[in-house]
Amino acid sequence: MINEKLLANCLWLGGSGDTDELAAPELFRRRVFLEKRPDHAEWIVAARGLISLEINGKAVTNELFLPGWSDYRKRLPVRKLDVIGLLQAGENILTVTVAPGWYCGCISRGNYPGGKVAYGKKHSWAGELHWHCSDGTAGIVASDSAWEYADQNSWIYSDFYAGEKRDYRRTPEKFFPAVPVTAPEQPLFLYEVPPVKVAEVLSPRSVDRNPDGSFTVDFGKNIAGFAVLTCTAPAGRLVTLTHGEVLNPDGSVYTANLRRASGRAEVIWDGEQHTYRPEFTFFGFRYCQINGVDEIGDIHAEFVTSVYQQCGTFECSNDLVNQLYKNILCSQQGNSLEIPTDCPQRNERLGWLGDIQVFIKTALYSFESREFYLKYLDDMVLCANEAGDFPPFVPFNRPEEFTGSAGWADALLSVTWELYRFYGDKEILRRYHQPLSKWLEHLNNTADNFIRSASRYGDWCAADTSTPPEFIATAYYARAAQLLADIAGIMGETALQEQRNILAANIRAAFVNKFTAAGQLTIRNQSAPVFALSFNLLPENMRQNALNILLEDIEKRQYAISTGFLSTGLLLELLSRFNCGEVAGKILTCTRCPSLLYPVLKGATSVWEHWDGIKEDGSFFDPKMNSFNHYALGSYGAWFYEYPGGIRMREPGFRSVRFAPEFLPQLQYVNAGFRGIKTHWERRDDGIYWEIESPVPVELALPGRGETVAPGKYSGKCQ
Ligand code: BGC
Numbered sequence: 040m041i042n043e044k045l046l047a048n049c050l051w052l053g054g055s056g057d058t059d060e061l062a063a064p065e066l067f068r069r070r071v072f073l074e075k076r077p078d079h080a081e082w083i084v085a086a087r088g089l090i091s092l093e094i095n096g097k098a099v100t101n102e103l104f105l106p107g108w109s110d111y112r113k114r115l116p117v118r119k120l121d122v123i124g125l126l127q128a129g130e131n132i133l134t135v136t137v138a139p140g141w142y143c144g145c146i147s148r149g150n151y152p153g154g155k156v157a158y159g160k161k162h163s164w165a166g167e168l169h170w171h172c173s174d175g176t177a178g179i180v181a182s183d184s185a186w187e188y189a190d191q192n193s194w195i196y197s198d199f200y201a202g203e204k205r206d207y208r209r210t211p212e213k214f215f216p217a218v219p220v221t222a223p224e225q226p227l228f229l230y231e232v233p234p235v236k237v238a239e240v241l242s243p244r245s246v247d248r249n250p251d252g253s254f255t256v257d258f259g260k261n262i263a264g265f266a267v268l269t270c271t272a273p274a275g276r277l278v279t280l281t282h283g284e285v286l287n288p289d290g291s292v293y294t295a296n297l298r299r300a301s302g303r304a305e306v307i308w309d310g311e312q313h314t315y316r317p318e319f320t321f322f323g324f325r326y327c328q329i330n331g332v333d334e335i336g337d338i339h340a341e342f343v344t345s346v347y348q349q350c351g352t353f354e355c356s357n358d359l360v361n362q363l364y365k366n367i368l369c370s371q372q373g374n375s376l377e378i379p380t381d382c383p384q385r386n387e388r389l390g391w392l393g394d395i396q397v398f399i400k401t402a403l404y405s406f407e408s409r410e411f412y413l414k415y416l417d418d419m420v421l422c423a424n425e426a427g428d429f430p431p432f433v434p435f436n437r438p439e440e441f442t443g444s445a446g447w448a449d450a451l452l453s454v455t456w457e458l459y460r461f462y463g464d465k466e467i468l469r470r471y472h473q474p475l476s477k478w479l480e481h482l483n484n485t486a487d488n489f490i491r492s493a494s495r496y497g498d499w500c501a502a503d504t505s506t507p508p509e510f511i512a513t514a515y516y517a518r519a520a521q522l523l524a525d526i527a528g529i530m531g532e533t534a535l536q537e538q539r540n541i542l543a544a545n546i547r548a549a550f551v552n553k554f555t556a557a558g559q560l561t562i563r564n565q566s567a568p569v570f571a572l573s574f575n576l577l578p579e580n581m582r583q584n585a586l587n588i589l590l591e592d593i594e595k596r597q598y599a600i601s602t603g604f605l606s607t608g609l610l611l612e613l614l615s616r617f618n619c620g621e622v623a624g625k626i627l628t629c630t631r632c633p634s635l636l637y638p639v640l641k642g643a644t645s646v647w648e649h650w651d652g653i654k655e656d657g658s659f660f661d662p663k664m665n666s667f668n669h670y671a672l673g674s675y676g677a678w679f680y681e682y683p684g685g686i687r688m689r690e691p692g693f694r695s696v697r698f699a700p701e702f703l704p705q706l707q708y709v710n711a712g713f714r715g716i717k718t719h720w721e722r723r724d725d726g727i728y729w730e731i732e733s734p735v736p737v738e739l740a741l742p743g744r745g746e747t748v749a750p751g752k753y754s755g756k757c758q
Contacts (some may be wrong), residue, residue, distance in 0.1 A: 049167055058550040064319055066135070080121070081170075105365070108417050135182075143162055146200055150386050186217040191212070231410070240342075249328070253328055259323055267338065268332075272308035273310055275307065322384060345411050350405065351680055355709045381669055395415075400608075492512050522544045559585075566606035604674075637650060641653045685701070698740060
């Protein structure tokens with residue numbers, strides 16, 4: 040919510056001038072004398088950059104990367120923090136450190152220091168501390184000229200891509216009056232989204248000493264966050280922590296795939312014991328190589344994320360499949376950091392829309408994240424161009440690269456739709472209906488006789504790239520028109536619904552006309568029939584033919600997969616919908632390359648960007664594009680809950696469900712759960728035994744059953 044009054048009386052404070060180099064976080068302080076300990080106190084802060092706050096030497100919050108990210112060209116986030124426990128009667132020292140972060144770090148400078156800035160060159164902050172006592176006395180400590188600015192501090196730089204460098208020997212020597220900088224023109228909005236926090240602390244699984252004396256620590260899974268090291272080292276000694284996702288054959292950490300990101304934290308020690316923990320950066324890693332210490336002191340890793348409340352579970356008789364499922368969860372948490380990102384490690388970490396567009400349904404099954412995505416929908420709306428089209432990633436900071444692309448520009452629609460379905464709140468549809476309608480208008484205006492071609496990224500990372508851009512773009516166009524017709528219907532706008540139904544039918548007719556001949560799809564691969572059938576683009580009499588094309592290709596590849604970012608999430612669901620569960624099960628359990636389980640066999644603990652990120656001979660895929668933590672190819676995750684797990688939504692918001700488990704022949708048992716619903720089935724000699732416990736009404740869609748029952752626990756047996 041934009042609020043005109045927020046911080047209206049504050050000065051914005053920044054450090055020494057603009058810089059094109061990697062900038063140092065800057066330190067500000069102010070002494071405040073209070074007669075009494077206040078009964079209420081709240082610090083309201085904003086920053087162009089990242090901010091960390093202390094009162095009397097104690098951190099004000101354990102939330103990370105404050106005040107958050109959005110389209111800074113349009114709005115700046117403001118945080119309100121309760122600080123009552125930290126103030127005391129007498130003197131208090133308030134400290135603020137402000138760092139470049141998403142505002143003016145490399146991520147917003149076209150990837151490198153000195154690059155073209157998207158928002159501004161200089162980090163700065165503003166804030167007001169409000170306090171009052173029960174006797175009525177009260178005060179405000181605003182950012183004003185009474186604040187002081189330190190000549191230096193231990194940070195040399197801290198940046199999302201470049202990593203961090205600190206020198207513990209450098210402490211402030213002098214303080215100068217803080218210099219006000221120009222206040223931003225952008226409005227401020229109160230940020231009320233679950234913050235980034237440490238969700239998990241990981242102990243080392245192993246610590247190995249390398250021939251060069253360095254140590255390699257394995258934390259057991261590929262996360263976003265950092266290693267935290269407590270040790271002593273002689274004054275002047277450089278200690279380096281290099282974070283990476285995989286290892287080189289010699290046991291050192293592989294960093295080539297980080298591209299222009301460093302993965303590195305460098306610390307010059309001062310002879311004392313310190314716990315080193317980065318504050319304004321994070322890394323994507325499983326391993327950390329430590330150079331410069333004689334002995335590893337105490338080390339652990341912290342997994343940071345914005346989504347921490349798991350709401351879905353899945354477990355079955357196949358351990359490799361269980362690991363696959365865990366990998367999807369891990370990549371979701373590692374790529375939900377303030378915004379949904381593509382990957383957490385290389386010089387990207389951006390909100391690529393195609394990735395969340397395909398992953399949203401899986402995301403909502405696994406972690407409670409309504410507020411996280413609602414805020415992101417607002418970010419998307421802010422980033423639309425005048426025509427109503429959407430950029431490839433959001434927040435968007437490279438205006439010259441604006442291209443609306445099928446599957447990427449559809450994210451506002453898919454995320455809005457799934458949030459509505461998962462939470463059953465029509466208000467969500469109403470809130471985004473206007474920008475969605477404008478976007479559909481844009482698609483109409485730029486289509487050529489109902490055919491569209493804007494598919495810059497195609498079915499990204501597919502092993503078979505033979506589905507042409509017009510096919511994908513027109514398929515998505517038809518899907519958008521139909522879904523927006525359905526949305527108009529749900530909102531009670533029947534005339535609009537009818538108009539969009541006609542539009543959708545026209546696009547489907549144009550699609551059939553262009554991409555089929557003699558009742559057959561003309562493109563014979565996996566993804567073309569997947570799009571055509573999943574988006575219901577074909578008339579009844581052509582569907583079996585399309586399914587046959589898909590089944591033939593699957594058979595030809597012996598259950599290996601050739602789908603990319605856009606079609607992988609649709610494949611298993613489609614097979615299950617068309618009663619080909621056995622084939623879905625064979626795809627699920629196939630271990631040939633490329634397949635879902637192949638990365639698991641290669642030791643994956645997260646979802647890879649490429650099916651063959653590590654090739655069969657152990658070599659790596661091209662380092663220019665080889666993330667080991669990219670959830671897009673894990674977007675079939677929703678299928679686990681719905682088909683083998685059997686939990687299908689019957690009414691929006693899961694106000695009632697259908698229990699319709701698919702008893703995959705490849706599995707002996709399955710346990711699944713979602714928001715208090717628990718399901719189980721297992722094979723025994725005399726049949727399949729099933730169970731469901733549900734807090735909402737359930738339709739028992741099982742052989743020989745079919746009745747809808749009240750909330751409760753039910754069990755039975757099928758042959
Ligand atoms: C990102 C993707 C993204 C893509 C667009 C990549 O560099 O990592 O996840 O969707 O570009 O094609």
